[in-house]
Amino acid sequence: MNVVVRHQAEALAGLGHSVTILTRRSAAKQPTTMQLLPGVTLEFLDAGPATALHKGDHEHWIEEFSTQLAARPPWDIVHSHHWFSGMAALPVARGWGVPHVQSFHSIAANDLTPLSAGERSESPGRMLGEAWLARESDSLVAISASEAATITGRLGGAAQRTVVVSPGVDSSMFSPRVPLDLAAPVDDRGYVLVAARLQPLKGIDLAIAAVAAVPAAIRPALLVAGAASADYDGYVDELRAIAERVGFADQLGLIGPQSRVDMTALFRGARLVLVPSHSETYGLVALEAAASGVPVIAAASGGLREAVADGVTGLVLESREPLVWAEAIAHLLTDPQRARQLSVAAREHALGLKWTRSAASLLEVYRGLLALGAHGGRQGPAKSPQDRRDVA
Template identity: 80%
Template sequence: MRRSLAGSSDLKEPCVLPPEKSLRIALVCLHTSPGADPGAGDAGGMNVVVRHQAEALAALGHDVSILTRRSADHQPASMQLAPGVTLEFLDAGPAVALAKGEHEQWIAEFSAQLAARPAWDIIHSHHWFSGMAALPVARRWGIPHVQSFHSIAADDSTPLSAGERAESAGRMPGEAWLARESDALVAISAAEATTITGRLGGAVQRTSVVLPGVDNAMFSPAVPAFLGDRAVPADGRGCVLVAARLQPLKGLDLAIAAVAAVPAGIRPDLVIAGAASADYDGYVDELRALAERVGVTDQLRLLGPQSRVDLAALFRGARLVLVPSHSETYGLVALEAAASGVPVIAAASGGLREAVIDGMTGLVLESREPLVWADTIASVLTDPQRARDLAAAAREHALRLDWARSAASLLAVYQGLLVRTTGGVPTEVP
C-alpha cells in the first residue's frame, strides 16, 4: 500500500500508472546482502523487504539489479536470485564481514564501483550508507534517487535507552542530507515517515509509506489451523519465539526476564532464532548469563539464524511470538507471525503499533516491565479461545498484505517520480 502522510490509513488499491516500457531498477544495499538469511550478521527485515520487493517488481516485468558490497572472497561478480533479479557484489574494502559502523569508510569506493555500472532508470537506496554512495551517482546520470532508511539514528541525549544509535560519525548528518536531497523518500510505516519528516526534515510531499508484504504461502498456520493449544505438549508448556538479530536494540533481555517471571507451572520454553553481528561480539554470552541469573537456563534455546523455510516452521510450532524491540520501523517478524496464525505480544515502539493491531491480531504493551509481559504471556497461554481469536484475526490481516501489493505500491512511487522528473517513463538509457 502507498499512502501520503496526509492520506487515509485504510488499505486501498494503489494507483499505478501503466508503464511505457520495462524499467531498469537498481536497489542499493551497501552493508548487507539481501541474499543472506535474516538473523545472520546485519541481515534483518530490510534484507527481506528488498529481496521480496525485487522479485515482485521483476514479476511485473521490470529488470532489477541489487547492488551490495563483496564481504567474502567466494562471492561471484553476480548471481541470479530470481527471474529478472540480479544480485551484484561490488568491491569496496576488504572482502570480509565488517562491523556495521566500519562501512562508512568504504562509501566512496563503493560509489565509484557503482558509477562504473551501466545506467539504470531509477536508483533506490536502502539505509544511509547506500544513499551516500548512490545519490551522487544518480545526480551524475540525471536519474531519480529514492531513499529508504529502515532505521534512523537517535541522538545519545534522547531517552530511547537502547534505540538505534549512530554507529559511525557521518550517520546523523548523512541521513538528514539524504532526506533533504533525495527525489523521493519511502518509509515502511507511518511511524517511520513521521520520523523522516520530523527528525530529518524530509518534505511531506516527497514522503510515501509503502507497507511490506508477507509470503502467505510460506508463512501459514499449522494444520489444523488456529488451534490455540496446537503446540502444547503433554506438559502443557510449549514454547514462545523471538526471531531477531542478537543485539540490545531487539530487547532480548526483556524476553528472557519476562519468561522467567511466568509462573513455573505454565512457563514455556523461550526459543531465540538469530545471531549476533560483528558489532555485538559477546552478546550471546550476556544473554546466557542473564538466563542463568533468572533461573531459565534450561528453558532458553538459542538456535542461530534460520532459513526462511525453517523460520516458518518455527512460527507454526510456537504458541506466541514476542517482539520486545526498543525500536522497529515496522516489525516484519510480527507480520510473518500473523500470517502463521500465531498471536504476537509486541512492544509499543515505532511501526510495531501498525504491524500489530492491539487486541485484535496481538497485544501491544506500553510497559517494559518484565512482570507486565509475564502476566500478558500467561493470560494468552491459559486462554485457548483468546489465542484462537487472536490467531484467526492475525491471519486474516496478513492475507490483505502480500508482496505483489507492496511492489505495485512501490512502482507507483517510481512511476510518479519519473513523470515529475523526466516527463514520462524513460525509453532510453540516460
C-alpha cells in the same frame, strides 16, 4: 531490510520490470553477477576487502562503492536501502540525471537519547548522512507511518516527498499448522519465540525476564533466533547472565541465526511470538508470525503499533515491566480460545498484505518521479553533507 529488498524486487519483476540489486562483495567466492530469477539480477561490486566487515566499517568504503557504481550504465531509477547505499548512490544518480529514492529501514539516534528513539549511530557519519539524504533525495520511502514521522521530524525530510510503502508477507511460506491448535499437550508446555538481532535495542532481556515470571506450572521455554551483533560484544553473555539470575537458564535457547525455511517451522510451532523491541520501523517478524497463525505480544514502539492490531491480531503492551508481560503471556497460554481468535484474525490480516501490493505502491512512486523528469523536479547537483551548514 534484506527481506523487503528481495521480495519487492521479485514482485516488481513479476509485474514486468527489470531490477538489478547491487551490493558490496563480502566474500572472494561471490560471482560478479547472479540471476536470482527472470527479471532480477544480483551484482557484487568491489569496495574494500572481499570479507565480512563490522557494520560500522562499511563507511570507509562508500566512496569506492560509488566509483564502481558510476562505471555502470545508468538505470531509470536508483533506489537506495540504508544510508551507506544512499551516500554512494545519490551523487551517481545526479550524474546520470535520474531520480534517487531513499529507504532507511532504521534511523540512528543520539547516544544520549533513550533506546525507544531508535538505533545507535555505529558509524561517525551516519546521523549527518541520513539528514543529508532526507533533504536531497527525490523521494523518501518509509516502511511505516512511524518511520515517516521520524524522517520528517528528526531528519528534516519534506513531507511531500515522503511516502509510506508497507511491506508484504509470503503467506504461502509462512502458514499455520493444520489444524490450528495452540494448546500445548499436558506434558509439553512448548515454547515462545523471539526472532531478532542480538542487541539491546531488541529488548531480549525483557523477554527473558517476562517468560521467567510466568507461573512455573505453565511456563514455556523461550527460544531466541538471531545472530549476535558484532557491534555489541558480550551481549550474549549478558543475556545468559540475566537468565541465570532469574533461574531461567535451563529454559532459554539461544539458537543463533536460522534460514528462512527453518524460521517457518519455528513460527509454526511456537505458542506465542514476542517482539519486545524498544524501537522498530515496522516489525516484519510480527507480520510473519501473523501469517503463521501465531499470536504476537509486542511492545508499543514505532511501527509495531501498525504491524499488530491490539486486541485483534495480537497484544500491544505500553508497559515494559516484566510482570505485565508475564501476565499477558500467561493469559494467552491458559485461554486457547482467545489465542485462537487472535491467530485467525492475524492470518486473515496477513493474507491481505501481499508483496505485489507493496511493489505496486513502489511503482506509483517511481512513475511519479519519472513524470517529473530528472531529479523528480528538483534542480541542480546534490550538495555534500559538508556543504550543508543547516544539517544537524
